[in-house]
Amino acid sequence: MTDLTLTIGDKNLSSWSFRPWFLMMQAGVPFTEDNIALDRPESRGVLKEKSPSGLVPFLTHGEVQVWDSLAIMEYIADLFPDKQLWPTDPAARALARAVSAEMHSGFSAIRTVWPMMFLREHTSHTTQAGVARDIARVDELWTMCRKRYDKNSSAGGDFLFGDFSIADAMYAPVVSRFFTYGPVKVSAESAAYMETIRGTDAWKKWRAGAEAEVTAAG
Numbered sequence: 001m002t003d004l005t006l007t008i009g010d011k012n013l014s015s016w017s018f019r020p021w022f023l024m025m026q027a028g029v030p031f032t033e034d035n036i037a038l039d040r041p042e043s044r045g046v047l048k049e050k051s052p053s054g055l056v057p058f059l060t061h062g063e064v065q066v067w068d069s070l071a072i073m074e075y076i077a078d079l080f081p082d083k084q085l086w087p088t089d090p091a092a093r094a095l096a097r098a099v100s101a102e103m104h105s106g107f108s109a110i111r112t113v114w115p116m117m118f119l120r121e122h123t124s125h126t127t128q129a130g131v132a133r134d135i136a137r138v139d140e141l142w143t144m145c146r147k148r149y150d151k152n153s154s155a156g157g158d159f160l161f162g163d164f165s166i167a168d169a170m171y172a173p174v175v176s177r178f179f180t181y182g183p184v185k186v187s188a189e190s191a192a193y194m195e196t197i198r199g200t201d202a203w204k205k206w207r208a209g210a211e212a213e214v215t216a217a218g
């Protein structure tokens with residue numbers, strides 16, 4: 001198979017980049033990483049020249065270029081069916097897609113007011129009404145999924161749908177924000193889920209990469 005190259009932004013900042021990188025790393029999909037530093041005088045020009053959408057992330061696979069985090073993850077799921085990156089049960093898969101789509105198109109208050117700053121924890125912040133509403137909805141979704149697909153269910157596992165899936169990658173940057181701007185009040189199921197995500201190898205590797213980038217930037 002032709003090599004996959006995933007182009008991403010700064011690991012400390014780029015929440016959209018985090019999603020497909022986290023998915024591919026956690027699922028053991030081999031890929032080459034390319035980086036475009038954001039928020040620099042030259043960033044816009046580099047993005048315009050290299051990226052189909054002028055944004056990161058984007059995936060290059062031979063002649064194929066895929067932009068947009070969710071489209072990239074769908075493509076990876078198609079390329080590697082054995083990895084079962086969506087739940088196999090149709091009802092669970094439909095719910096996982098709905099939960100992922102809700103993240104992709106919603107939660108604008110969290111995304112605007114609480115930008116991802118991966119390396120920071122317990123940052124002083126404000127919690128506006130919109131943010132509180134978004135937190136409550138995320139908590140509701142996580143709690144519902146964890147209760148439905150807990151260890152005693154046939155899917156059995158610690159992720160949103162039991163086994164690791166695209167839905168977990170969609171919410172990984174939210175987990176980061178909840179640590180950065182926390183402590184955020186969530187259910188016991190959601191709190192345990194956040195620790196599951198923070199305990200993954202992919203999370204630890206992304207964190208190490210973010211630290212290295214910040215150190216290199218001085």
Ligand SMILES: N[C@@H](CCC(=O)N[C@@H](CS)C(=O)NCC(=O)O)C(=O)O
Binds near residue numbers: 009013
């Ligand atoms: N909906 C897109 C959003 C991509 C996006 O907004 N990327 C940001 C970085 S997190 C970006 O490239 N910003 C650069 C800029 O606006 O100049 C996706 O899911 O990939």
